Amino acid sequence: MSAENCDVNLTVPLRNVLNSIQCIRDRVRDGESNASDGAFNLSNFWDTLNQAVKAVSQEATKLSLAFSKPPLPSQQDGEKLSESILKSVLTLSTVYYWLPKSQGVTLRRQVRDATVEVLEGVQQLLEVILSSPLQSLSQEQLTSTGGVWSACDRFARMPRDNKAALLVVLSSQTGVVKDAIEEIEQALSEVQDPFSDVLDDEEDGDDPRGNQDTYWSERDRCLMAPCQGLMKAAAACLRKLAAAVRTHGDCGSAQNVAQLDDLADISREVSPSLDDLALCLYPPMDYSGVETNVSKLAALLKKFLEIVRSSHTCGESELTWVQFLEGAVSHNLQKAADLIQQDG
Template sequence: MSADNCSGNVSVPLRNVLNSIQCIRDRVRDGESNESDGAFNLSNFWDTLNQAVKAVSQEATKLSLAFSKPPLPSQQDGEKLSESTLKSVLTLSTVYYWLPKSQGVTLRRQVRDATVEVLEGVTQLVEVILSTPLQSLSQEQLTSTGSVWSACDQFAQLPRDNKAAVLVALLAQIGVVKDAIEEIEQALAEVQDPFSDVLDDDQDGDEPRGNQDTYWSEKDRRVIGPCQGLMKASAACLRKLTSAVKTNGDVSTPQNVAQLDDLADITCEISPGVDDLALCLYPPMDYSGVENNVSKLATLLKKVLEIIRSSHVCGESELTWVQFLDGAVSHNLQKARDLIQEDS
């Protein structure tokens, strides 16, 4: 990294603050919270955290403006700017550490990711200031400053408790699964056998039906049916669970907070499972790979449904769809296996 922007003594405090912020960022990314035995006030935490985030945004703005045009800040001013920037970053990370895991691992993970994003933004801003020639405000510096503001603004949208955090996680899963289902449906509508309108016995040569790697056979399409059924059961499970968490989700006891975390953790495996199944359905279809991914997704969905069934979000009305989806998973799994084994 060159130091064209900050020559001489002015660059020293900035380099020091850069190293410090990088260390703080890495600790926040990988560290644990401080579990306290005393009562924790979630509302007070959010008020203090938002003030800390606002301070970081303001310090980043001051720092960027000071290095936006000649002349360079004096060594003394550079040290003051560096110190106040570091102080705001330390305060933010300290307040983040107040949030105990007993308030919810899912909530804490989302607050951690947002905090890391702010620290990453400040790191990049300082790096840009150190490496950009000081002639006029560079586009890179403008972008970096904007990234810090944007990362700070995200805190206003963060979920305020673990129930809200789990709903955010579930909605993200729903979006990914929905996309996978739509992609397969679109591919099925578009990809046709290019020789489907030509009789086989009119063809000459060793490969009368062209390159079969580019389209689905009739058996392939039959096998895809129950696979789509499993993918749709995944989407239905996520939608129904989201509704159950909205209606019945509770964060007043440690047990219920932990149950919500368990639901978030297990359901975050659904979209990768759906993606894996969707990918192996494209031609040329490998039936053993399809059967393996069908079995994996079905096993996962049954596990998810069992965890839902034993959690506080599952009342009598929820039990109906849990049992229905459990049956749908079993049906589609068996149907896919039967079709794969057919004529083999």
């Protein structure tokens, strides 16, 4: 048998597996979970899922090693390797489907994303093996094998219930909001135009610093204060909610699980809304955009606090900061509106 025929006999099953995994990935990414009839054992789910993830990692390693150096596997061994990797991937996707929405949409979304990441890692590994000389170990193959390991290792750090999944969302949102606030503060701390170092190379000596569109006027800076106040209120909402969830968050009933999902949904809206406002604040300041986005962010934060207030995560001690932040949001909204009207 020629080397060419040998390569063809080995690549055909690999290509078939690749096509199958692409279909499985698409179904996992877009599909629905199985309905849960009766009790669901979350602990058993995680044990089984982790075993499935470990199997995928092991099969991907075997596959990569088999095609890393001569001699190539026989046609029979190549088919066995292809069947084994496909079986492990099918098992992983099947176990993922066990997780019902009743355990929390937020948790399920994070498990889904992690599962898709593993499937895409295996898919990339197969693509690299198929596109490389079959008897050589390329850096790309090493990297893609490591990518599968990394995606599988992520499961050890996954949130185990909807409460933990919400805390992941809050941590992510808090980080993004904190960065946006710090960027604005850094830009404001510059006495001169914050973009001067970018523009200096383009100055020809004619009216340097004459373009006021590149820095804030005193009037702009006055309006920045309530906008920053609103942004800091957003950060406080996320931080305070995270503390409340850690203290009171509970997954013991369908109602509580659904409330955690509602909190996750509203929390995900905070950083995009804050970013929209921040973009309008950079010079030249867009007063119309500021007015629109201040109103949108304030409305979102009021809705956020109302959802917190009506959830099981809000005890008596939480009511104090909920009321305080509601006042802070209203105060900064009114102050911004007054300044914009005055400037107009």
